[in-house]
Amino acid sequence: MNDQLIALFITFILVAIIVVIGFMSGRDKKVRSSVEEWSVGGRNFGGLLVWFLVGADLYTAYTFLGLTSSAYTSGSLIFFAIPYSILAYFISYFFLPKLWAVAKEYRFTTLADYARGRFDSKLLSALIAIVGVLMLIPYICLQLSGLQDTLQVAGKGYINVQVIVIVSFLLVGLYTFFSGIKGPTYTAIIKDILVWAIMLFMIVSLPMIHFNGWNPMISHITKEAPQLLTIPSSGPKAFPWFITSAIVSALALFMWAHAATGVFTAKSANAIRKNAMFLPLYNIILTLVIFLGFIAYMVLPKGTNPRFALLELIHMSYGGVAQGLAYATIALASLIPCSIMAVGASNLFANNIYRDLINPSVNGARLTMITRCMVFVVIGLALLFGIFFPTALVSLQLLGVAGMVQIFPAIVFSLFWKKQTREATIAGLVVGVIVTFSMYFAGKSFGINEGFWGLVSNIVILLLLNPFFSKRAGTNAIKQFLFQK
Amino acid sequence: MRKVLLIILIALPIISQLIALPFVNSIHPIIVGLPFFHFWLVLWIFLTPLCTWGIYALQKAEGSID
Incomplete structure (x- = not known):
């Protein structure tokens, strides 16, 4: 058997194991007995399990392929991901415990549920759900194209990539339908361990293979391509962009439906x-991972498609078993987050768009069934989207972050600001989304992240309008829960 | 005193990773094999959890969390 086939074989075995575990996690019927069980695991995961779940959630195939390809094309700018994700967790310390407590008390399973309760507004809940689902579908789709790219390099000439991608995602959809959030949680542990092992292996061995060690590599990059290592001091994307992108992404992180699901x-x-x-x-x-992108820049032939930078680097450097394990890891990093995202998006769809807007009197069992069936709708939409707009993906993901951050005032400010009113919050959200999108499509953002402009106008509108409505605002149980102390 | 410490611990990660960045944007000196800019970012991967832990410990001593 040649190297390429061994690698392909290992990838398949690992993916098959994950699918089986995904189904086995749902043996107990209880996991699909209610929306609360199915989507947030009855809220009984301990610290370590949440760590794995949120880790699995946020570090996806797109993280690995996207970061390396950005490092490959635009150097250190992509390092904004580091302050972004450090600050995201740091900031989350101050609001997530409170959000979690109110969600537990009132059995909320989505952020939109919370907004409906806090503001007595089904309109706001539906708006948040619509933003959430619209932004998440391209993101799911990115996972899908991550798997597709991996298979394309792994199985050159041996397999029909499109068929396998569709089959894999249907299998993931099925086990998510069956096991709910328990499916991705247990498989996430395997995926996270593989990710750590493979990344450490690569970062030790790749500099050895290509440069005789880490230090020679750094001095080589310093000499040959110093522009990779620092942020440009002028140009369309310099420090103002770097810093505002870090802020916007940090605030947006836990606004994503899949991240919120993990937290709940x-x-x-x-x-x-x-x-x-x-x-x-x-x-x-x-x-x-970003340094792997720099290595790819130094060793791959010029003109390599940046999208395949990491995959080609692995292919060129290893082959055989190591390549198989690395590709399998990337494949899992695409399938498992997809499952968590599908749970988050389905839950928004069923609870906050279907129930809050269309059929408020739906009973619990039926709602649970509709939520679970939505998994196939969400994954199906992502598949269609990927087939019809394959190139729009990466830019849509960046736009997604800028869009998601617009619900931050509705969700987080409202935990601490008693007088915040529904009318001003809705106006802020709508203006924020419009500003972000018009800047994006006009292609002019003056060296600053579009989402940042949107967020600033969002907050300004909220502060300006709020006094006009705050006198009329009544109280409710959730406000009392939040502000009695 | 506690309040001052709390404010410092909250401000440190934010200042170090947003405001300070234009001032650490250089390759040299290379420390533990990393260009200075990258060393600085990696350093805060380790220091930020310490700040968060410090805040947690302070709040716990105050009795402001359950």
């Missing part, structure tokens, strides 16, 4: 606090 599975506020402390350590991986 926690069994105590302290499990969340511990995660806020320890999750920054996960970013060591990010740093390593």
Whole structure:
């Protein structure tokens, strides 16, 4: 058997194991007995399990392929991902425990549920859900194209890539339908361990193979391509862009439906606090991945498609078993987050768009079934999207972050600001989204992240309009829960 | 005193990773094999959890979390 086939074989075996475990996690019927069980695991995950789940959630195939290809094309600018993800967890320490507590008390399973309760507004809940689902579908689609790219390099000439991608995602959809959040949680542990092992292996062995060690590599890059290592001091993307992108992404991180789902599975506020402390350590991986992109820049022939930078680098340097394990890891990093994202998006769809807007009187069992079936709708939409707009993906993901951050005032400010009103919040959200999108499509953002302009206008509108409505605003149980102390 | 310490611990990660960045944007000196800019970012991967832990410990001593 040749090297290429061995690698392909290992990839298939590992993916098959994950699918089987995904189904086995749902043996107990209880996991699909209610929306709360199916989507947030009955809220009884301990600190370590949440760590794995959130880690699995946020460090995806797109992280690995996207970061290396950005490092390959634009150098250190991509390092904004490091302050972004460190600050995201740091900031989360101050609001997630409170959000978790109110969600547990009132059995909320999505952020939109919380907004509906806090502001007595189904309109706001539906708006948040629509933004959430619209931004998440391209993201799911990116996972899908991550798998597709991996198979394309792995199985050159042996397999029909498109068929296998569709089959894999249907299998993931099925086990998610069956096991809910329990499916990705147990498989996430395997994926995370593989990710750490493979990344450490690559970052030690690749500099050895190509430069005789780490230090010679750094001095080589310093000499040959110093522009990779520092942020440009002028140009369309310099420090103002770097810093505002880090801020916007940090605030947006836990606004994503899949991240919120991960947080709501926690069994105590302290499990969340511990995660806020320890999750920054996960970013060591990010740093390593970005350096892999620099290695790719130095050793791959000029003209390599940046999208395949990491895959080609692995292919060129290893072959055989190591290549198989690395590709399998990337494949898992695409399938498992996809499952968590599908849970988050389905839940928004069913609870906050279907129930809040269309059929408020739906009963619990039916709602649970609709939520679970939505998995196939969400994954199906992502597949269609990927087939019809394959090139729009990466830019849409960046736009997604800028869009997601617009719900930050609705979700987080409202935990601390008693007088915040529904009318002003809705106006802010709508203006924020419009500003972000018009800047994006006009292609002019004056060297600053589009989402930042959107967020600033969002907050300004909120502050300006709020006094006009705050006198009329009544109270409700959730406000009392938040502000009685 | 506690309050001052709390404010410092909250401010440090934010200042170090947003405001300070234009001032650490250089390749030299290379420390533990990393260009200075990257060394600085990696350093805060380890220091930020310590700040968060410090805040947690302070709040716990105060009794402001359950």
